[in-house]
Amino acid sequence: MDISEKEIIQECQTGNLEKFSLIYDKYAKKIYQFIYYRVFYRETAEDLTSQTFFKALEKINTFNFKKNGSVSAWLYCIARNSVIDYTRVNKKEIPLEEAKEEKSFDRIEEKIDRAQKIKQVENCLKILNYKQREIVIMRVWQEMSYQEISQILGKSEASCKMAFSRGIGKIRENLGDLLLLLVLFVYFK
Amino acid sequence: MEKQIQKILNDLYQLDPKLRNKEWDLTKIICELIELKPQAEIDPNFENWLKQELIKKISYLSNNNKFNFMKKFFYPAFSLAVVVLAIFVFSLFNQNRHLAINLNPEVKIIPTKDMAFNLSTSQTVPEANQNSEAVGLGGGGGLAILDRGEMITKSEVYQPVNYRFIYQGEDFSIEDEQLPVLKRIKNQDAVSKLGNILSKVDLGILNFSKLINPRIQTLNIIEDRDFGYSIYLDLMNEMVSMNQNWERWQTEQTMLCQQNPDQCQETKSLTENDLPSDEVLIEIASAFLQKYQINMSSYGKPFIDNQWKTYYKRLPEGGESYLPDIISIIYPLTIDGQEVYDQEGTGYGLNISVNIRENKVIGLWGLATRNYQSSLYATEKKENILAAAEKGGFQPYFSDASGETVEIGLDTPQKGLVVITNYINGMNEEIIAPCLLFPIKEIPQGHDYWRKGIIVPLIKDLMPKYDFNYPEPMQVILDVE
Numbered sequence: 001m002d003i004s005e006k007e008i009i010q011e012c013q014t015g016n017l018e019k020f021s022l023i024y025d026k027y028a029k030k031i032y033q034f035i036y037y038r039v040f041y042r043e044t045a046e047d048l049t050s051q052t053f054f055k056a057l058e059k060i061n062t063f064n065f066k067k068n069g070s071v072s073a074w075l076y077c078i079a080r081n082s083v084i085d086y087t088r089v090n091k092k093e094i095p096l097e098e099a100k101e102e103k104s105f106d107r108i109e110e111k112i113d114r115a116q117k118i119k120q121v122e123n124c125l126k127i128l129n130y131k132q133r134e135i136v137i138m139r140v141w142q143e144m145s146y147q148e149i150s151q152i153l154g155k156s157e158a159s160c161k162m163a164f165s166r167g168i169g170k171i172r173e174n175l176g177d178l179l180l181l182l183v184l185f186v187y188f189k
Numbered sequence: 190m191e192k193q194i195q196k197i198l199n200d201l202y203q204l205d206p207k208l209r210n211k212e213w214d215l216t217k218i219i220c221e222l223i224e225l226k227p228q229a230e231i232d233p234n235f236e237n238w239l240k241q242e243l244i245k246k247i248s249y250l251s252n253n254n255k256f257n258f259m260k261k262f263f264y265p266a267f268s269l270a271v272v273v274l275a276i277f278v279f280s281l282f283n284q285n286r287h288l289a290i291n292l293n294p295e296v297k298i299i300p301t302k303d304m305a306f307n308l309s310t311s312q313t314v315p316e317a318n319q320n321s322e323a324v325g326l327g328g329g330g331g332l333a334i335l336d337r338g339e340m341i342t343k344s345e346v347y348q349p350v351n352y353r354f355i356y357q358g359e360d361f362s363i364e365d366e367q368l369p370v371l372k373r374i375k376n377q378d379a380v381s382k383l384g385n386i387l388s389k390v391d392l393g394i395l396n397f398s399k400l401i402n403p404r405i406q407t408l409n410i411i412e413d414r415d416f417g418y419s420i421y422l423d424l425m426n427e428m429v430s431m432n433q434n435w436e437r438w439q440t441e442q443t444m445l446c447q448q449n450p451d452q453c454q455e456t457k458s459l460t461e462n463d464l465p466s467d468e469v470l471i472e473i474a475s476a477f478l479q480k481y482q483i484n485m486s487s488y489g490k491p492f493i494d495n496q497w498k499t500y501y502k503r504l505p506e507g508g509e510s511y512l513p514d515i516i517s518i519i520y521p522l523t524i525d526g527q528e529v530y531d532q533e534g535t536g537y538g539l540n541i542s543v544n545i546r547e548n549k550v551i552g553l554w555g556l557a558t559r560n561y562q563s564s565l566y567a568t569e570k571k572e573n574i575l576a577a578a579e580k581g582g583f584q585p586y587f588s589d590a591s592g593e594t595v596e597i598g599l600d601t602p603q604k605g606l607v608v609i610t611n612y613i614n615g616m617n618e619e620i621i622a623p624c625l626l627f628p629i630k631e632i633p634q635g636h637d638y639w640r641k642g643i644i645v646p647l648i649k650d651l652m653p654k655y656d657f658n659y660p661e662p663m664q665v666i667l668d669v670e
Contacts, residue, residue, distance in 0.1 A: 024239075025301065028239070046232070124222065165208075168201065
């Protein structure tokens with residue numbers, strides 16, 4: 001991106017909304033992944049990604065670097081709220097099995113592999129509370145820094161680190177042996 | 190992955206140094222968590238679709254902040270259309286509805302990522318002349334050249350000529366490694382919004398509310414008055430054209446033709462003395478544009494399309510000749526101060542046709558929304574650009590060994606923009622790319638040439654691909670007398 005995010009926001013806020021497409025180009029994939037890792041369902045992730053960017057576009061005038069931190073943190077916040085709203089309305093968390101509907105042209109072996117993997121993901125994540133799960137996903141799968149995570153969740157960095165540590169500890173206590181077997185299976189199959 | 194794992198472990202050790210004792214366990218857990226990461230690649234079709242939707246919304250928000258439907262589209266463009274459509278909407282729906290539709294003719298450019306467009310269908314041009322009128326392959330055209338088929342005299346029959354272009358300008362350089370290519374986008378706001386209104390109408394003969402997802406693709410409005418116009422709105426392509434409303438366009442000549450068809454055929458040919466000056470023609474066009482409050486902010490200084498003069502000059506002294514009744518005035522589209530050309534080097538934009546017998550505008554076309562996406566593409570090397578210019582750019586010329594060779598000098602190029610129509614998936618896309626216009630510097634005495642310059646795109650992916658196997662023109666055509 002040739003111009004800085006600050007300049008893009010300034011341009012958008014002075015009426016040159018065309019520059020918003022640069023924000024989209026930079027963050028579309030990341031926001032989609034952020035949402036997908038929470039809903040595990042392609043169509044829902046696409047709907048919520050759309051909602052996120054439309055909300056961001058409509059609210060661009062309210063964006064403030066002091067208040068919202070960075071553009072990425074602001075977008076992730078909107079995405080996270082969209083996911084929370086979605087789960088509230090649907091009154092349930094999205095079952096991971098639904099992720100099995102992915103690309104129908106996959107071979108049967110790939111489908112079975114994916115189903116097994118999703119089961120493992122489910123086993124691993126279900127023992128964590130929502131906050132721990134979010135932090136583990138952001139830290140391990142999205143490789144976000146604690147600074148970013150803390151901005152998105154509105155918590156201190158120390159609290160995020162602690163939650164992550166507790167989450168890993170929980171997985172170790174509950175699934176240590178199972179994971180060990182899985183690791184051995186993955187490496188020796 | 191190792192780096193990532195180590196980073197995570199270090200964070201954990203900072204919190205609780207005793208965890209170092211569990212490093213093996215922790216490494217395996219984190220490793221497994223990374224292994225379990227699901228594939229979450231965004232579907233590129235969805236990504237593009239969402240971008241287009243956002244662009245529509247951006248376009249809507251940008252315009253809706255400043256203008257409403259009437260101001261933005263009908264009012265500045267056609268005060269007439271405002272009245273007609275307002276009555277149409279009001280009487281049909283009997284409600285004071287604010288309808289914001291974005292059909293803004295001002296140039297708006299939305300940047301997007303590099304090399305975002307499919308330019309793969311850029312034209313392969315034959316190593317041959319496409320000035321097809323000269324070899325009798327059809328084509329030619331424009332409103333200024335009228336029905337010449339019956340008037341061609343013996344002296345006009347094609348005499349083979351080889352045009353050889355030679356660069357005679359100063360040295361120049363291509364400074365930019367990348368330059369923006371524009372693709373015209375249409376938000377089709379009017380199509381859906383007018384369609385939604387229509388869905389409330391019951392005509393008696395047909396109840397539109399029963400239609401599923403109705404859309405208005407075209408709208409035709411007429412001025413019901415003498416010398417009124419028929420206005421055609423192509424809402425799908427966001428283009429407007431105007432033509433005579435023939436039912437109310439009764440000139441002395443047409444009335445004469447209706448009353449006495451024999452006398453009609455004896456209409457006196459125009460002579461050079463009948464031709465109005467360029468200034469007068471532009472004055473007529475300008476008055477028309479002003480009358481209909483057509484937004485000209487995207488168009489530059491007008492010029493007269495004098496292509497017909499090239500053919501007229503070819504006629505021998507005393508030969509049978511006809512001057513055109515209709516002459517075109519072109520207002521070239523300008524983007525960021527640069528003029529847009531067609532592939533023959535003529536200005537591309539808004540065309541107005543004036544009937545010089547009546548001194549009246551009889552048509553307008555090329556008025557369109559000008560919303561573009563912009564994407565950077567690599568530029569071509571100077572030597573390849575020069576080689577393409579010497580081949581004739583987008584419009585190369587047949588080599589015909591039997592013909593006389595005429596050398597045409599090309600002057601130092603000037604920067605501009607060229608419009609290219611890209612045909613993709615059954616749809617035409619308007620691409621506007623940076624180009625160089627090599628002005629025609631010198632034409633040998635006794636010859637003429639219809640183009641003012643040779644156009645070569647500056648973008649590598651848009652360079653003409655010359656087809657050396659293109660067939661030569663058939664001898665039978667050349668021998669026609």
